[in-house]
Amino acid sequence: MAGVNKVILLGNLGADPEVKYLEGEKVVANLRLATTESYKDRSGNRVDQTEWHDLEMWDGQAKIAEQYLRKGSQIYVEGKIKSDTWQDENGQNRKRMRIRVNSFTMLGGKPEGNNPSPAPMNNPQSKPAPAPSNTGNKPLDEGEDDLPF
Amino acid sequence: MAGVNKVILLGNLGADPEVKYLEGEKVVANLRLATTESYKDRSGNRVDQTEWHDLEMWDGQAKIAEQYLRKGSQIYVEGKIKSDTWQDENGQNRKRMRIRVNSFTMLGGKPEGNNPSPAPMNNPQSKPAPAPSNTGNKPLDEGEDDLPF
Amino acid sequence: MAGVNKVILLGNLGADPEVKYLEGEKVVANLRLATTESYKDRSGNRVDQTEWHDLEMWDGQAKIAEQYLRKGSQIYVEGKIKSDTWQDENGQNRKRMRIRVNSFTMLGGKPEGNNPSPAPMNNPQSKPAPAPSNTGNKPLDEGEDDLPF
Amino acid sequence: MAGVNKVILLGNLGADPEVKYLEGEKVVANLRLATTESYKDRSGNRVDQTEWHDLEMWDGQAKIAEQYLRKGSQIYVEGKIKSDTWQDENGQNRKRMRIRVNSFTMLGGKPEGNNPSPAPMNNPQSKPAPAPSNTGNKPLDEGEDDLPF
DNA sequence: TTTT
DNA sequence: TTTT
Numbered sequence: 001m002a003g004v005n006k007v008i009l010l011g012n013l014g015a016d017p018e019v020k021y022l023e024g025e026k027v028v029a030n031l032r033l034a035t036t037e038s039y040k041d042r043s044g045n046r047v048d049q050t051e052w053h054d055l056e057m058w059d060g061q062a063k064i065a066e067q068y069l070r071k072g073s074q075i076y077v078e079g080k081i082k083s084d085t086w087q088d089e090n091g092q093n094r095k096r097m098r099i100r101v102n103s104f105t106m107l108g109g110k111p112e113g114n115n116p117s118p119a120p121m122n123n124p125q126s127k128p129a130p131a132p133s134n135t136g137n138k139p140l141d142e143g144e145d146d147l148p149f
Numbered sequence: 150m151a152g153v154n155k156v157i158l159l160g161n162l163g164a165d166p167e168v169k170y171l172e173g174e175k176v177v178a179n180l181r182l183a184t185t186e187s188y189k190d191r192s193g194n195r196v197d198q199t200e201w202h203d204l205e206m207w208d209g210q211a212k213i214a215e216q217y218l219r220k221g222s223q224i225y226v227e228g229k230i231k232s233d234t235w236q237d238e239n240g241q242n243r244k245r246m247r248i249r250v251n252s253f254t255m256l257g258g259k260p261e262g263n264n265p266s267p268a269p270m271n272n273p274q275s276k277p278a279p280a281p282s283n284t285g286n287k288p289l290d291e292g293e294d295d296l297p298f
Numbered sequence: 299m300a301g302v303n304k305v306i307l308l309g310n311l312g313a314d315p316e317v318k319y320l321e322g323e324k325v326v327a328n329l330r331l332a333t334t335e336s337y338k339d340r341s342g343n344r345v346d347q348t349e350w351h352d353l354e355m356w357d358g359q360a361k362i363a364e365q366y367l368r369k370g371s372q373i374y375v376e377g378k379i380k381s382d383t384w385q386d387e388n389g390q391n392r393k394r395m396r397i398r399v400n401s402f403t404m405l406g407g408k409p410e411g412n413n414p415s416p417a418p419m420n421n422p423q424s425k426p427a428p429a430p431s432n433t434g435n436k437p438l439d440e441g442e443d444d445l446p447f
Numbered sequence: 448m449a450g451v452n453k454v455i456l457l458g459n460l461g462a463d464p465e466v467k468y469l470e471g472e473k474v475v476a477n478l479r480l481a482t483t484e485s486y487k488d489r490s491g492n493r494v495d496q497t498e499w500h501d502l503e504m505w506d507g508q509a510k511i512a513e514q515y516l517r518k519g520s521q522i523y524v525e526g527k528i529k530s531d532t533w534q535d536e537n538g539q540n541r542k543r544m545r546i547r548v549n550s551f552t553m554l555g556g557k558p559e560g561n562n563p564s565p566a567p568m569n570n571p572q573s574k575p576a577p578a579p580s581n582t583g584n585k586p587l588d589e590g591e592d593d594l595p596f
Numbered sequence: 597t598t599t600t
Numbered sequence: 601t602t603t604t
Contacts, residue, residue, distance in 0.1 A: 002403040003160045003184035004374060005200055007230070008455065010153035010523055010552070014597035034598040035152035051154055051230055052597075072598060074554070076302060076457055076523070081156070081200055081230075090239065097246040105300040105457070107521070107554055108604095151552040151600080153523060157306065159374055159403070223405070225308055225374070225451055254308070254449040256372070256405055300604080301482035302457035303498055305528070309450045333450035349452055349528060379454070379498055379528075388537060395544040461601035481602040499601075519602060555600095 007099050009053060009077040010107070011035035017057075019066040029062035031055040031069065033077065033099075055079070057101045061135050065104075074107040103135050156248050158202060158226040159256075160184035166206075168215040178211035180204040180218065182226065182248075204228070206250045210284050214253075223256040252284050305397050307351060307375040308405070309333035315355075317364040327360035329353040329367065331375065331397075353377070355399045359433055363402075372405040401433050454546050456500060456524040457554075458482035464504075466513040476509035478502040478516065480524065480546075501545045502526070508548060508582050521554040550582050 014032040021027050033053045041047050055077065057065050069075065079101040088094045163181040170176050182202045190196050204226065206214050218224065228250040237243045312330040319325050331351045339345050353375065355363050367373065377399040386392045461479040468474050480500045488494050502524065504512050516522065526548040535541045 002374075002405060003186055003199075004158060004225075004403060005160075005184040005186065005202075006157040006376075008153060008155040008157070010151070010457075010554075012598035014599095032597060035154040036599065037152055037154065038600085048600090050152075050598075051232060053154075053230065074599075076153075076300075078304075081202065083200060105302060107300060107457075151523075151554060152598095153552060155525075159308075159405075225449075227453075254451060256308075256449060300457070301484055301497075301602095302455060302523075303482040303484065303500075304455040306453040306455070307451060309452075333452040335450055335452065348450075349530060351452075351528065374451075379500065381498060459602040461603095479601060483603065485604085495604090497602075521603075 005080040007077070007079045007081055009033055009035055009079075009099065011053075011074070013069060013071055013073045013075070014052065015071045017062075017065045017069050019062055025059075027059050027062040027066075029055075029057040029065040031057070031065060033075070054096075054098045055101050056082070056098050057104075061101060061104070064135055068106060076105040076107060078102050078104070105135070154229040156226070156228050156230055158182055158184055158228075158248065160202075160223070162218060162220055162222045162224070163201065164220045166211075166214045166218050168211055174208075176208050176211040176215075178204075178206040178214040180206070180214065182224070203245075203247045204250050205231070205247050206253075210250060210253070213284055217255060225254040225256060227251050227253070254284075303378040305375070305377050305379055307331055307333055307377075307397065309351075309372070311367060311369055311371045311373070312350065313369045315360075315363045315367050317360055323357075325357050325360040325364075327353075327355040327363040329355070329363060331373070352394075352396045353399050354380070354396050355402075359399060359402070362433055366404060374403040374405060376400050376402070403433070452527040454524070454526050454528055456480055456482055456526075456546065458500075458521070460516060460518055460520045460522070461499065462518045464509075464512045464516050466509055472506075474506050474509040474513075476502075476504040476512040478504070478512060480522070501543075502548050503529070503545050504548045504551075508551070511582055512551075515553060523552040523554060525549050525551070552582070 011033045014034055017029045017031045019027065019029045031054075033055055034050050035053065036048050036050045038046060038048050077099065079099040081097060082100040083095050083097045085093060085095045160182045163183055166178045166180045168176065168178045180203075182204050183199050184202065185197050185199045187195060187197050226248065228248040230246060231249045232244055232246045234242060234244045309331045312332055315327045315329045317325065317327045329352075331353050332348050333351065334346050334348045336344060336346050375397065377397040379395060380398040381393050381395045383391060383393045458480045461481050464476045464478045466474060466476045478501075480502050481497050482500065483495050483497045485493060485495050524546065526546040528544055529547040530542050530544045532540060532542045
């Protein structure tokens with residue numbers, strides 16, 4: 001019964017986060033993260049292999065993502081694999097895997113050129129916040145809420 | 150370009166490994182691994198949440214899996230996320246995620262009752278082997294050289 | 299400023315946990331964990347290499363350790379490296395590294411023979427508890443306190 | 448006997464790597480890596496807590512470190528804990544922990560200002576090399592074979 | 597669709 | 601002794 005399901009990713013966002021404000025104070029952000037592995041094939045040519053990951057962040061974390069992450073941002077992520085299953089319109093069973101993010105760390109990378117500042121907030125009542133660089137890896141006494149401020 | 154794509158799992162196999170011998174000495178094993186997380190919901194009831202993972206092992210690792218792993222075996226796994234994409238019969242884009250295993254460790258757990266001994270080998274010329282408890286974590290002198298070029 | 303400091307261990311305890319009850323409801327448990335790597339040297343002989351780790355757990359986690367972990371117990375651990383520095387009696391700078399445990403999972407293994415049941419509690423007012431198999435990897439809504447019950 | 452001993456670090460180098468060329472083509476690099484965790488204490492003040500790690504790299508990896516890493520470089524590291532024990536001049540048992548690096552990835556960060564280009568090589572016969580961004584995570588066909596015997 |  |  002005891003289990004471990006852990007994912008560690010380091011890569012760049014393929015697009016700005018997509019953030020949705022749901023009922024009851026819930027917020028969810030969806031992000032696309034590319035992790036690229038580079039190696040030489042047998043003929044000596046360098047090959048880049050990119051894997052795309054669907055990330056899901058909630059609440060405080062989602063708001064931080066919305067404020068600070070942009071297309072191109074480089075982040076380190078810890079999370080877990082989470083799959084949804086459903087039936088599609090043809091009655092076939094479908095499955096979709098996602099990474100549920102537990103914590104992430106911004107590493108710099110270069111956000112998009114002509115909009116270097118944080119994007120306008122969708123959430124008007126959100127308070128201004130200092131730039132965080134880390135979410136989730138909190139000291140134990142304060143628990144693992146997702147808001148570093 | 151620098152990227153990290155790492156998965157760490159600890160759980161039990163839902164079935165015996167499925168092993169295929171391909172041309173050119175290639176061997177592949179597919180396994181289903183369950184990782185179960187147990188927590189109490191807001192009404193205080195214990196809830197088990199199980200995630201199923203599709204694992205893929207190759208060559209020497211696949212043979213070890215075939216010899217030593219069974220439905221119910223408990224293993225620790227390191228690997229990476231790997232997705233295949235294709236078009237289904239309706240012309241829709243489909244995607245399937247898998248864990249490409251880099252190394253695994255057998256932890257005991259309980260193999261199935263009435264077939265406690267290793268399953269018959271599909272591969273007649275395979276040599277008998279001592280029971281390993283670890284794959285992939287190689288000694289320094291042999292393993293992983295460090296030059297990416 | 300952004301940093302990651304993460305340790306993942308899987309091994310067996312070299313002794314029963316040492317638990318101390320401090321003032322103000324604080325509890326700390328110290329444990330010795332062995333991780334053994336097995337490989338063949340260049341002459342083909344199997345070599346076991348064991349590394350011993352000093353683990354530190356606090357509060358709820360420490361109590362779970364006291365109740366359920368014994369010499370020989372096999373556990374999976376996530377934590378971080380934490381060092382103390384001080385001057386010894388000769389005025390020399392000394393440093394000691396420890397693993398501060400964030401979460402652990404019991405994997406079975408074999409507790410000591412003649413005392414198979416949980417050791418008597420040092421802490422009289424502690425309530426009886428169901429056997430947990432996992433600490434720390436909690437759903438986000440409940441945060442990362444260490445008590446699974 | 449099966450064990451896991453894994454360390455994941457992300458931080459900045461406190462100094463240039465120290466590289467030693469030993470007999471028989473062996474090369475070792477020692478590095479100091481800082482991982483900084485940032486959190487708010489109970490009075491709401493932001494606190495930075497830095498842990499310093501001693502890293503050890505060998506051979507090809509050591510050469511890459513020598514060529515490309517500098518004081519201030521930001522890297523992601525995977526490795527394992529490795530301790531040496533000895534008796535000091537007072538006859539006391541001493542222990543020293545180190546991280547034996549299995550692979551690392553350069554993340555940018557800003558190398559020192561007035562010496563932006565790679566340092567001169569200590570190793571005259573080394574061939575010029577393209578800037579790598581990743582070590583150790585090898586392509587499947589070459590890397591990590593899977594047979595521990 | 598990212599990054600170097 | 602790093603970094604933001």
